[in-house]
Amino acid sequence: MRSRIFYFSGTGNSLAIARELNNSLNDKACIIPLSIYRNEESVQINADVVGFAFPVHFMNVPDLVKSFIKKLIFKTNPYIFAIATCNGTPGISLSELNKCINKKGQSLSSVFLINMPGNALVTPHNLEVERLNTYKAKVTEISAKINNRSIIKIEGKDNLKTRIESSICELLGKHLYLNPKNVSYTYQCVGCGICENVCPLNNIKIINKRPHWKKDCSSCLACFHWCPKKAVRGGKMLNKRGQYHHPEISIEDMDLKIKF
Template sequence: MKTAIYYFTGTGNSLAAAQRIAADLGDAVLIPIASLQSTSGEITPQADRVGIVCPVYDCGVPVMVAEFAARLDLSRAAYTFAIVTMGGMGVSALHQLNGIFRERQGRGLDAGFAVRMPGNFPPLYRPPAGKKCDRTLAAADERLGAIAEAIGCGRAVPPRFAPFSTLAKAISYGSFAKSVHEADKDFSVSDACTGCGTCARVCPAGNITLERGRPAWNHRCELCCACLHFCPVEAIQLHVMRGTEGRGRYRHPDLTVADMRVQREGGTF
């Protein structure tokens, strides 16, 4: 049974999850959602199983993912699923996708799964490091193995009830979604910047250009913070909440700049 897995990632957790699921299922293709932003109209996957894998932002899905899901035609799919990766709460993101599909398709997800992975929003908390990070990734890998088994069997797994996550999403997600593209106004770059251009290469939204050797943000931000985490000299800071100065950086140990470029420019794994 062929599987199409559409993914969005900022620090690599969701890509690692998608890769693990694809490897376990076999006959699966990974398709970056960011590479489809320049296309218009509905998207009809040529696959029996169709899934979305993405992180949780403010207890919902990234705006780019929500917009993509509204364009997805699932009429040919026998089984649909979603996996969200999260550092804290976020099952409400599965209910969001389920609602989008019900409104668009008249059918919801056949299965929805949440996977705890290293949190990576330094203004809110320090990303885990060392053995703590390793333990979190190992537990996530074990969880993903069980998820792949459920998907492979075609098991129905409705998103579980999550009152606190649902309440948090109701409070915060609307304002997040409304203002996220302008959120890049809170980024800055210090004199430590070397003009290497890594930030521009890893941005899935294609939101960063180099002007006189320094990054400029162009108000298409998804707040994935790839620019922040990938900067080799930590010259980029985000000035919200507690800020990011000295608060650590994170990306999945298997994620590369090349992976991020594939995400924006298109290509499959």
């Protein structure tokens, strides 16, 4: 049985969930960061079980996940599941993902949402602790469903209100809140290159020991959250949120090539 879990993760929530899930799957999967295919024109999928784990961005599927799915060429008709991690407002993320998969002649067999600490906005401390204490039990329940190949469709239909909210959230979020133009660094930057290495789109270059952001940002916030000197700044709201990463995910897990 060939199983693959493709993940995208800025601060480790989705990666931690992909790993935790794999511990209790009967057929162990290869867990693969989907950003490694960013320069490929197409990706052939020859598997019996295919999973996607990713964060909700702006009440939608991150563009990086959408563009990865566009590249997929399915050689089989696998059982496909998706786990979206979010801070409580998933918006149209799962139905949009399903549309992308449908365009590939497939459909999502099961979909799951897990609330995790938010990495873009402040999550109240008690909620953050509660989510970190309870997500493993939720993942165990999900793994049982995947092991049984249960069919779990998206609940309800996206109504017009959710669609409008998602569009506004995306428009404002991308252009005002998380515009790469707002990203900067302070004098605390030592040019260690961690931001360059955690960037899934290779959008940051260290030149003369200082980071330079190009235009191809995935909004994952990895550069902000993983900076060991807290030198990356990203606008008022993000600075107020402060740094976060999943407690069981380390820089090494983010597959960095640290150049000290």
